[in-house]
Amino acid sequence: MSENTERTKWGRTKFGSGRRPAMAIALPCGLLVGIAMGVVGAMSGLTGPTPWLGAAVFALCLAVPVVLLVWAIIVDRSTLQGAAKDPEESIESRWYTQAAAGAQTDVILAASLGAFVLTLMPGSGQIDARLVLLGVIAASFLSFSLRYQLLRRKA
Amino acid sequence: MRNIIADTRRSREWSQQRLADELGVSRQTIISIERGKFDPSLPLAFRLSAVFERPIEELFFPEAPDPA
Structure with a gap:
């Protein structure tokens, strides 16, 4: 066949x-x-x-x-229709790398700032770890999406 | 890095999509290279050189230094 x-x-x-x-x-x-x-x-x-x-x-x-x-x-x-043969050579690959690196920095900064604020808040008590992890994932996605779109518009 | 990719492509009457297909990259990559917003990797620069049958240094050249 x-x-x-x-x-x-x-x-x-x-x-x-x-x-x-x-x-x-x-x-x-x-x-x-x-x-x-x-x-x-x-x-x-x-x-x-x-x-x-x-x-x-x-x-x-x-x-x-x-x-x-x-x-x-x-x-x-x-x-696939319209798929590049060498996507790693395309500019989208660079946007992805830059957006991912920026998102990682954003998440580290946000987590550090959040931890600092929580230590100053009296009676903040225990926080559900599931909510914290969901927040980290949501922040990562948001930061990555915004950064990727920004790079795309600038090109 | 400045380049003459757009002029070279037009002289062959190729579309950006045709050049993208020849190189195996996205059309947006060609647009960004032509606008000088994306410096291609060395392998991609060599492929451009091969496709246009011209040495790399005829296609790409450094920005003129700022006058001191």
């Missing part, structure tokens, strides 16, 4: 004869993992008093990132 090298929006797999559309594998894989995790969440009581509604929400929330993760792992970039 000849290899299909046609470029499409979602690309084709890196492996297998005939190079199947990457989404044809990523979509069912993501949905299966999402549903499985939803069921596990419901059975372990993580989803509260309405287990199956919680399981459905759990599955929906997990399915999208897992579909995209599987797609990113299996897709052959050379079969």
Whole structure:
């Protein structure tokens, strides 16, 4: 069977004869993992008093990132429409590196400032570590996105 | 770093997308190089040199030093 090298929006797999559309594998894989995790969440009581509604929400929330993760792992970039052959030589790669470095500095500064302010606040007590970590992740994403867009506009 | 990439490309009647495809980079990369906002890596500069069949020093040259 000849290899299909046609470029499409979602690309084709890196492996297998005939190079199947990457989404044809990523979509069912993501949905299966999402549903499985939803069921596990419901059975372990993580989803509260309405287990199956919680399981459905759990599955929906997990399915999208897992579909995209599987797609990113299996897709052959050379079969994507408009994808550069050498992305690391492109200016987008430099924007990414600069934005990531800047975001790291921002997060370190924000975390240091936050820790300093909290030590001065009387009765700040215990803080939920999950909230702190979510805050760090949100700040990283925000800083990276803003910096990347800024670099893109300047170019 | 200044360059004559835009002029060289136009003399061949190539679009920015055509040059980007020849080099395997994004069109935005070509736009930024032509505007002098992005200095390409050495491998990319060599590829530009090969594509245009001209030595690198004919395509890129340093900014003129500021008068003291």
